[in-house]
Amino acid sequence: MYEFAYHRPNSVRKAASLTASGEAKLLAGGQTLLPTMKQRLAAPDALVDLAGIEVLQGIELKGRTLHIGAMTRHADVASNATVREALPALASLAGGIGDPHVRAMGTLGGSIANNDPAADYPAACLGLGATIVTNKRRIAADDFFTGMFETALEDGEIITKVLFPLPRRAAYAKFDNPASRYALVGVFVSKRGRDIRVAVTGAGPCVFRVPAMEEALGRRFSPKSLEDISVDAGDLNSDIHASAEYRAHLVGVMARRAVLAT
Amino acid sequence: MPKVTMTVNGTSASADVEPRTLLSQFLRDHLRLTGTHVGCDTSQCGACVVHVDGRAVKSCTTLAVQWNGASVTTIEGLASGDQLHPMQEAFREHHGLQCGFCTPGMIMAAVDMVNRHGGVPDEKTIREGLEGNICRCTGYHNIVKAIGAGAAAMTGGKQAAE
Numbered sequence: 302m303y304e305f306a307y308h309r310p311n312s313v314r315k316a317a318s319l320t321a322s323g324e325a326k327l328l329a330g331g332q333t334l335l336p337t338m339k340q341r342l343a344a345p346d347a348l349v350d351l352a353g354i355e356v357l358q359g360i361e362l363k364g365r366t367l368h369i370g371a372m373t374r375h376a377d378v379a380s381n382a383t384v385r386e387a388l389p390a391l392a393s394l395a396g397g398i399g400d401p402h403v404r405a406m407g408t409l410g411g412s413i414a415n416n417d418p419a420a421d422y423p424a425a426c427l428g429l430g431a432t433i434v435t436n437k438r439r440i441a442a443d444d445f446f447t448g449m450f451e452t453a454l455e456d457g458e459i460i461t462k463v464l465f466p467l468p469r470r471a472a473y474a475k476f477d478n479p480a481s482r483y484a485l486v487g488v489f490v491s492k493r494g495r496d497i498r499v500a501v502t503g504a505g506p507c508v509f510r511v512p513a514m515e516e517a518l519g520r521r522f523s524p525k526s527l528e529d530i531s532v533d534a535g536d537l538n539s540d541i542h543a544s545a546e547y548r549a550h551l552v553g554v555m556a557r558r559a560v561l562a563t
Numbered sequence: 564m565p566k567v568t569m570t571v572n573g574t575s576a577s578a579d580v581e582p583r584t585l586l587s588q589f590l591r592d593h594l595r596l597t598g599t600h601v602g603c604d605t606s607q608c609g610a611c612v613v614h615v616d617g618r619a620v621k622s623c624t625t626l627a628v629q630w631n632g633a634s635v636t637t638i639e640g641l642a643s644g645d646q647l648h649p650m651q652e653a654f655r656e657h658h659g660l661q662c663g664f665c666t667p668g669m670i671m672a673a674v675d676m677v678n679r680h681g682g683v684p685d686e687k688t689i690r691e692g693l694e695g696n697i698c699r700c701t702g703y704h705n706i707v708k709a710i711g712a713g714a715a716a717m718t719g720g721k722q723a724a725e
């Protein structure tokens with residue numbers, strides 16, 4: 302790692318002003334950023350640690366919307382009684398990220414800001430129609446994840462929390478890469494009134510929805526409705542872990558498993 | 564250079580460190596607590612696991628400056644005098660190690676697992692709990708056995724809630 306300065310502000314406003322200058326980067330759980338800096342793929346001149354900002358922590362149910370602070374750790378989402386009761390699909394998704402030590406540090410905000418093509422939280426945000434709140438504005442999940450490791454965030458913009466509207470039914474089915482535990486393919490399915498969402502992570506360069514599956518589930522919410530629907534392998538990733546064709550196949554299998562589990 | 568002060572294994576420790584100093588380097592190089600091993604230095608193997616404020620973390624993937632004021636427990640902090648911690652004793656008894664390189668991280672992960680589950684976890688839970696710890700020697704069977712026995716010794720055999 303190259304040298305850098307370290308700051309630990311106690312407010313979002315101070316964090317924003319510290320990141321406005323130079324090549325500073327926000328530090329959340331560090332589970333992606335620090336390994337990247339060790340490899341010298343990132344070389345910020347300063348890190349602005351968000352861990353000292355109280356308003357970024359915590360979980361609260363307000364009416365039919367679950368508010369989760371950006372600095373909430375994966376382990377705390379997984380074990381939180383409110384999340385387990387109100388949105389168990391999200392608790393189990395968080396409990397399936399990486400390993401216990403990664404979950405003790407990694408955060409919701411860090412995960413979605415990073416938008417790894419194989420990360421789990423982007424599927425939950427898109428699959429539930431969440432709203433991402435920053436220090437500047439509110440961004441619908443549909444507009445937030447813009448490409449591989451790309452988001453709608455501007456330089457220095459800080460995610461403060463994510464709002465998840467509670468669905469009537471929801472489930473996440475993940476086929477983990479056995480080595481890394483990232484999603485080879487993960488599918489998040491939810492139903493809230495007439496709004497049905499199917500969001501896929503791991504398969505393509507960025508999390509995406511499958512409108513054909515959503516329409517079919519709108520006619521009848523059953524795994525059977527998905528039997529004849531396939532996604533085009535042409536748009537999917539191919540690497541040492543799996544071919545695009547295999548990933549396309551897994552999208553169908555995981556989507557049916559998710560529907561069955563709702 | 565920023566000064567960091569932590570309680571490590573019950574004793575206050577402080578040093579002036581560069582911000583880029585990893586917690587693993589702080590423990591090994593500044594405090595000479597070399598029981599915490601660095602296997603991969605890429606966040607994969609778990610040899611470097613220590614407890615920080617009661618949670619198991621990979622000390623190679625966090626900065627010492629992040630933990631000013633925190634309480635850290637390393638493998639050196641488990642035994643009391645000549646008396647091994649029940650989890651250490653169980654690893655010895657059940658042959659849960661061969662070369663021993665992964666063992667400090669395995670034991671710190673195991674103790675954390677028992678603390679979180681509050682009882683003896685079943686085999687599936689133990690295996691899932693070891694997803695962040697890699698062993699090149701044992702094939703894991705005896706590690707799993709040792710953790711079950713260590714958990715029973717720590718909790719008087721109470722079954723975990725989940």
Ligand SMILES: Cc1cc2nc3c(=O)[nH]c(=O)nc-3n(C[C@H](O)[C@H](O)[C@H](O)COP(=O)(O)OP(=O)(O)OC[C@H]3O[C@@H](n4cnc5c(N)ncnc54)[C@H](O)[C@@H]3O)c2cc1C
Nearest residue numbers: 329330331332333334399407408410411420421460482483
């Ligand atoms: C061994 C291992 C296994 C893993 N397995 C999985 C897995 O199975 N599934 C999965 O989804 N992930 C996995 N991860 C990634 C893990 O979930 C990370 O914690 C996560 O991707 C990044 O979160 P973080 O809090 O550590 O962020 P950091 O690493 O601290 O930051 C990541 C990026 O986000 C930016 N950032 C952080 N917080 C904010 C904010 N509030 N606003 C704006 N920008 C911000 C940072 O500047 C940085 O660019 C794994 C990681 C490891 C090391």
Ligand code: FES
Nearest residue numbers: 602603604609623
């Ligand atoms: S040395 Fe930290 S995970 Fe391998």
Ligand code: FES
Nearest residue numbers: 661663698699700
């Ligand atoms: S005993 Fe040798 S690596 Fe585990």
